[in-house]
Amino acid sequence: MRAIGVNTWVWTSPLTDADLAVLAPRIAHWGFDVIELPVEQPGDWNPEAAAELVAGLGLAASVVLVMPPGRELVAASSVAQTQDYLRHCVDVAVTVGAPAISGPAYASVGRTWRMDAGERKNVYAELKENLRPVVDYAGERGVRIGVEPLNRYETSVINTVEQALDALPDGCGLALDTYHLNIEERRPNDAIRLAGARIAHLQVCGTDRGAPGPDHFDWTGFTSAVADSGYQGPLVIESFTAGNASIATAASVWRPLATTQDDLATDGLAFLRKLTHIG
Numbered sequence: 001m002r003a004i005g006v007n008t009w010v011w012t013s014p015l016t017d018a019d020l021a022v023l024a025p026r027i028a029h030w031g032f033d034v035i036e037l038p039v040e041q042p043g044d045w046n047p048e049a050a051a052e053l054v055a056g057l058g059l060a061a062s063v064v065l066v067m068p069p070g071r072e073l074v075a076a077s078s079v080a081q082t083q084d085y086l087r088h089c090v091d092v093a094v095t096v097g098a099p100a101i102s103g104p105a106y107a108s109v110g111r112t113w114r115m116d117a118g119e120r121k122n123v124y125a126e127l128k129e130n131l132r133p134v135v136d137y138a139g140e141r142g143v144r145i146g147v148e149p150l151n152r153y154e155t156s157v158i159n160t161v162e163q164a165l166d167a168l169p170d171g172c173g174l175a176l177d178t179y180h181l182n183i184e185e186r187r188p189n190d191a192i193r194l195a196g197a198r199i200a201h202l203q204v205c206g207t208d209r210g211a212p213g214p215d216h217f218d219w220t221g222f223t224s225a226v227a228d229s230g231y232q233g234p235l236v237i238e239s240f241t242a243g244n245a246s247i248a249t250a251a252s253v254w255r256p257l258a259t260t261q262d263d264l265a266t267d268g269l270a271f272l273r274k275l276t277h278i279g
Helices: 017-030 047-056 079-096 117-140 161-167 178-184 188-198 219-229 245-251 261-278
Strands: 004-007 034-039 060-065 100-103 144-147 173-177 199-204 235-237
Touching: 004 060, 004 261, 017 034, 017 047, 017 261, 034 079, 047 060, 047 079, 060 079, 079 100, 079 117, 100 173, 100 199, 117 144, 117 161, 144 199, 161 173, 161 188, 173 178, 173 188, 178 188, 178 199, 188 199, 188 219, 219 261, 235 261
Parallel strands: 004 034, 004 235, 034 060, 060 100, 100 144, 144 173, 173 199, 199 235
Antiparallel strands: none
């Protein structure tokens, strides 16, 4: 049976050691296999303590990187600092036993600008050059980089799987999220098949960014496409709480997406268990 996970952003941001001590046992009790840990700022939470806690509960870990304003790998002066941050995320992944770090590792979320074909070609060439040392660093430590296409309202750099395959260096994986696939891909399931073996991580949520299941996404077709791609990793629910001002604003979550955040997680888990069992 495929592993199912949930991101701690469903409840809180930024993650802290105290938050994790409360959330991880509940996540394990509900029957999740994976807990997803965001690294917003180095030092928000202790990777060594997290590794011990998570392992003791029988959970695996996944790690997501975060790109706030100022973290940039293209068309900016902060490339070196961003590369250092990404290497830190790799080190965290090694400590907690995560096979990949995933997220939009190219530009800060919300940064958009118009590019003609020539500028886009140059930006992608710069991204390849600036990601290469991070991908090599990760590979030497047994960690994959999963670069995530985001929707058009959050970035103008990489919106589709096709663009990602054009923009990323060899050896760099993709992280796909059903929320963004639903917005940007004409045929999301074909995009998953196109990504194929490059998929390093998969995040899921409903088309309203709530729990997967009671929405219009083609979940049966999605399951078949994931199987065809050869991806063997977990499906991780990534959603957000409207009760946290900073994360609600960043994710444009202006209303509750479930009766409670616990319901969002457990309803999503129940749906995904049934879906993957049928698949």
